[in-house]
Amino acid sequence: YTIPLATGLLVSLRWAPTARRRRWANYAGLALSSAYLLWTVVNKQHVSQVFAGALNRTAPEYERLFTAPTPFNNLLWQGIAEADDGYYIGFYSLLDDDRSIDFRHVPKRHNLLGNARENPVVQRLRHFSRGYYIVRRTPDGGLQIHDLRFGRNDLGLTSNGQYLFTYRLQEGPDGRIVGMRRKEPPFRVTRPLLRKFVARIQGQTEGVPPTPDANSE
Incomplete structure (x- = not known):
């Protein structure tokens, strides 16, 4: 999220404070960051549904689910589902061929x-x-x-x-x-x-x- 913002800021420093191009560089960075944030929200909803579906087949006794993207990307996600005696941990990529997930029980x-x-x-x-x-x-x-x-x-x-x-x-x-x-x-x-x-x-x-x-x- 911060990379487009920082890039826009660095690019804008090339021009005078009153230059129109400087303002538009900041706008572009903010727009890209906001779009990425929105994409993350949409992806999280989709990924949570995929994990829930896989868990209903693998571990229907699970109580709650936590999902988060893995470092440096918004495509590969980790899911942690809590059950009575442990947690089911799995990974799902938006580029996977299907929605099957291999969970390990911890x-x-x-x-x-x-x-x-x-x-x-x-x-x-x-x-x-x-x-x-x-x-x-x-x-x-x-x-x-x-x-x-x-x-x-x-x-x-x-x-x-x-x-x-x-x-x-x-x-x-x-x-x-x-x-x-x-x-x-x-x-x-x-x-x-x-x-x-x-x-x-x-x-x-x-x-x-x-x-x-x-x-x-």
Whole structure:
């Protein structure tokens, strides 16, 4: 959305403040940005219907659905559907040949929080994630909360990605949760990953695993 606006502004700086061409450059940038925003709204309605239809066939027990475009484009969308015991995560491109979607099931494991569920720190994380989060225990016995909405550092295209928004809960001497620490996995868009991402946008699903990743188990 901001790229056309910024482009129009940069182009307009070439002319004097009173020049008509400067004003029209800004108008053009605003028009393109508004058109892109409108296109996003229309696409979201369509994509949400596609996901709902696929979920009715795959996981009719789902309770609610979150959809959002993947980074840097408005064609490939991610859908996260909440069910009683976990989430169904899938991807759909407007360039796909059909409306079938391969979902992977990710267990919630909210029960790992126990009484800490009502802790103010945990409540803030739950509120921030809008309820789309999973809980995992680390090898050393700690707890991590993963916000599903922002995806993984592999853009959902491999079987071993790490969630971009991960928080490690910090315990005090008495075992109570006293804080949290953001854990930032490496995010490097390599050439092979970028090629796979572009191919998925173009509607190619071969090689994209529908199975859970290491963070999901």
